[in-house]
Amino acid sequence: MRNRNEERIGFQESAPYHPDYDLQTDFVMVYGIDETMPERIQEWKAKGYIVHLMTGVAWGTYNSYLDGEVDGETHWDEAQTDRHGAMILHGKKPVIPYMVPTVSFGRFLSDRIRLAVDSGVEAIHLEEPEFWVNGGYSESFKREWQLYYKEPWCPPHASPDAQYRASKLKAFLYTRVLDRLCTEMKDYALKRYNRVLRFYVPTHSLINYTQWRIVSPQSRLIELPSVDGYIAQIWTGTSRTPNVYEGVRKERTFETAYLEYGVMQELVRGTDRRMWFLHDPIEDNPNHTWADYKQNYLKTVAASLLHPGVAHYEVAPWPRRIFKGTYKADEGQEKVGIPADYATTLLNVMHTLGNMNQDNIETEDESLQVGVFIADSAMFQRMKPEPEAPDAGKYDGTDPEAFHEDGDTELLDFSPFYGLALPLLKHGIPARPVQLDNVRRYPHYLAPYRVLLLSYEFMKPEYSDIHFALAQWVQDGGALVYVGDDSDPYHNIRAWWNGDLRSGSPNQVYHSPREHLFEQLGLKKKHQGIQYSGKGLVNWLCVHPAVCSSSKTGADQLRQSVREAVDKIYGSHESWKSKNYFKIKRGPYIIASVLEESVSEEALVIPGPVVDLFDPVLRVLQEVRLAPGEQALLYDVTAGRPQHGKVKLISASSRIENLTITDAGFQFVAKGPANLQATARLYCPAEPVSVCCMGRGEEAAAVWEWDPKSQTVLLRYEHGSENKIKVQARWSSETLKA
Template sequence: MIRRNRQEELTGFQEGGPYHPSYDLQTDFVMVYGIRGDVEERIRTWKEKGYVVHLMTGVSWGGYQDYLNGKVDGRSHWDEAQKNRKYDNIIHGTSEDIPYMVPTIAYADFLTEQIRVAVDAGVEAIHLEEPEFWVEGGYSDAFKREWELYYREAWQAPHSSVDAQYRASKLKAYLYTRTLDRICSTLKEYALQKYGRRIRFYVPTHSLINYTQWRIVSPESKLLELPGVDGYIAQVWTGTAQTPNVYNGVRKERTFETAYLEYGIMQELVRGTDRRMWFLHDPIADDPKHTWKDYRQNYIRTLVASLLHPHVSRYEVCPWPRRIYQGEYPREGANGKERIPADYATELQTVLNVLGTMEGQDAEWLTDSLQVGLLLADSAMYQRNHPDWSEEATSFKYDGTEVASALGSEFMELLDWSPFYGLALPLLKHGAAVRPVQLDNAGRFPGYLDDYRVLVLSYEYMKPESSGLHNVLAEWVKEGGTLIYVGDGSDDFHTVREWWNQGTKKYATPAEHLFASLGLETALTPGEYEVGKGCLAYLPLHPAQCATLPEAGEQLRLVVASAIRKADNGGLSWEKKNGMALRRGPYIIGAVLDESISDEPYRIYGKLVDLLDANLPVLDQVTVNAGEQVLLYDLSKAGDGVQLIAAASRIDEITESSDGFAFTAYGPEGIQAVARFQCPRKPKTVAFSTAGASIRMAMDFKWDEASSTVLFRYENVPAGVTVKAVW
């Protein structure tokens, strides 16, 4: 029985160093990070251990001092460093000689030559990480030149008007789109011409939600238009999801809910396309000041949030395993630091191997959750600076390396992004399965909106980039969709020079054009309007109020529920609840939210294996309380005969015979491992061996009669531990 094949690239991780047995995670692929001098040697060490090898490198920053200082082409390129309103370089981390870059043509060509060595070394894919242009940037000499070339007019300081800010951000997104197109196209042609190889390019990027909240501009969905880009990694993790937001007037971390929304927009980014997506998890965070208990709690929140999006089944199981398995972090309630607790290490190995089995599993909602699409466009990133803000505020940069709650109140408010969360959280907290939907894709892919029957939209924090999007929305509504528009027209960015107020179009806001496209008056009164077989509901309220005022959030919920009842949508209704549960094959993924309609727990019955417990216990009932999440294996779905339920090791093949079964388990050195199997009968004896030698274990196996399962315990070895069970 063959269970997994590394060429499928279902799981992977990134690492800057050469192979080491303590973080030999046994995923399908590894992304060797960085293009410094020993890259060929690092690639070789991982290849020798059987990994599919990719390369990852930063595209907006890196150790590119030779280029900056003129050693590459004889010209200094410090004028290409991103600069803020104070004319300070915007730097990555704390090193003053690593700035974020304005991606000029010269810079793109420099990166192309740097990455070419990885193509020559035989990597199968290249990841160009984090194309980021900070909203406070736009003041460097290189950017001024790019402005003149792109807009055919003199540069305008981004803080001089909302129009200048919006246009500066549009240019930033274009520049990184151009850079990625140039690098990917050049090196794909090079690999095919010189080696006859088709090399793939991916872009690891934060979610559109996080980039907007952290005030960063990136190409996001524009990359779907580039034939040289094959997909993305969704860089969602504890560091992004722990950014506070406001609900019912309370600002605090809502890690599960934020992660759920972030993974949701990344799923929708590629849904219906041929582009690949991996979801990232991180068992710790960039901020090294937390305890292992804190890391684990927030890791579980992000993990379960990601699994509630079943259209994605590939995962980057962690970045930087060295800092997880060799790093030390503060002790709980004591001085000093400690390495990863043994149980957490075992649990992580179990989870990452479970993630490698999600592909192809049928998905079914166990809770009758209303599916609501919340439309979101790339242009949301363009509105995250304002000329009325102070110079300190417009130059503020937050990158998640410190706890946001430690910031001053003025800066915390800059990160709230309450218009978006004001629409998302009141619905999500009451049991609607809210999925941010990439509005830009509605104009790219026919039928993109067909999976949704209810959509929520506001132009108070983003703008539609073409009038054609309204033709698509109008057709969708007329065919039976329910569209809820929330907005009062007060956003300053309605006045930017864009298609709805240029030429023959004289609309004060893009919403007026939307209403006209639906055959309605441009000056609507609040209420519900039949449009073909569907319905438009109009709530003239700024969506930020739905975050800050509980009564406004309740008004939003009432409007959504009423519009659903009015529309001809096949009896769709919204039953308010405090959680959601999804089955993916044998796996049950569940969460109960706090701040909801009640604290009533959600109970699951059956023969269930808790995959978030290092001992993989078999339970008859699992109770999920408010604020908790679960990942379970339902033994009733295991199938017949010998079946691997879960293991803290990679097990690719199981061989059965008349007298028993055997398997070989691979994992990182020194990690205590467990493996639970379903068996038709209790093993009489179990033998463990590695590298041809017999080894002693503290506990060979434990049989559970009620579930017909056996739990093996052993210590992981990269070379493999062979286990033979005899009836």
């Protein structure tokens, strides 16, 4: 019943069409440009999909270009290399290096992408524009440095200034290549085919790229008219990266995912750009069990649904590896295919995601809107500034054990940011990351927030006018909590606040950008604590923000500073409500997560009747009790009930089409992966007397269960080898009258 043209849900796949992973979403992103691409595109189109193309913009099978087969000139000097001269590779074999996006490389990509345009795709996704922090030593990068900065190249590890400038250049180079590619191909599609082509950038979150020490354009792409939006590539592999809270380093998948999805929602808030949230039922690391994958997948789904500003989803990358792959069983080392119950749950969730564009949103946290600033520049200072410091290595989540043995785990933690965010999240305060760079892009960007946390100890403001907007927000009644002790060595880079002519006041030198901000706020006293500015205030906690993650004392100190600011400006403790859970209602859907390491170990009780959408048999429950560490996606039976006598779908692990109601019953067509067990629960005005399935011209009885309290029926069936089946339920006229 969902219109495919809305492109609510989709997936990416490099393999040809196969009925075993025909998920029946709205669109598919055919992955990769090779000689099979046109055929793969036509196969998926023939099955009713809207077809996009996805290809890597930083890495891929580009050996023909590297070896000189394209233009007669070898290009191996355009591979990203580290300070030891080693290429930075995607995977291990074959040799696929990450690329420096030169003008020549951009020209090569445009020629390849033109083939996809000719094949008739409606949109193109240029995936993961990534430049590793420990790169910047290849000959091509040295040339780009000389052209951009008009000075000789300096090794990025030589000083904080060199590292910061190298990272800014890396972000610029990928911005340049994306702008050229998207603009050129849009022009080509419109001229040649009179088709308006769309371009999207699938990218990790700013939080993850910073934590994994990768530089990417991120928010800069919003300024490119040729880029139509993003896919937020957030999944268990990014969100299970360990962080430190109250001195304990461990995986916190739900909390990290909440922050990652939050910053991606924030990236496009107030714009016309599309954002899809990604989930992955597996991940790139193949060494976990099915039970582990499921547990962490459900955490990421719940975390994403707590951000109602986004209602479009990539439901799976690589469904072939999910539904055809083998992974460890729950017990032992034996690898097996996907458990049937997990497959059914996945399809229930995937099709439910297509209905998340709900007008009615209810939360328990409307009074206190808290934001934690993060900027693109956080990616620019992710190398220790000592020239003799060892290279921290490459971390991509696929081999965490090896990294923790050889790499710099403390640097990977990204504790300055998590020190601001986790103490609030763990007490049920819905702190969302706020994109500092957007403050100067959009008027009133900060208006929804009442409390903002800021530190310049792990990022820097790129432009001084950001402070004018921040000062105005405070003076209009906002509460700013500034955390920092001006100890970051990156305060001393060449920048507008310490004498660079771009400051507009070259005779004024500030030792840190904080000093310039406080000057705009009219703060005269140089001591920590609360100071008023206009109708608002600033509470300065003069410690490095990493301190707030290193112990319970540090976390309590951060929470106390925020609470003091809230109490002073709003005059009531009612705005601050510590709790051990998050809960939101989107139309009839209830999403909840109960926190571990929180204010209590109490369970969250949600009254029914509700349908458990994480349950493969979609049970109707009169009450749900969630313990710490558990999540739920529920359907409110009462809120969603249709008018008397109507049949309405609640949830199904199929694409449901042509639902029709007659005096004798109802029928519909269910589509999905071949032969998988599927379930559907529907409101039904009367108990059916029979349910049958029809496929290939044959009729067979279906399994069904009637729930008289909720007046719903559960149907169980298989999609069949042709990926679709007709389901028909009948009731008697006497039963219906009764």
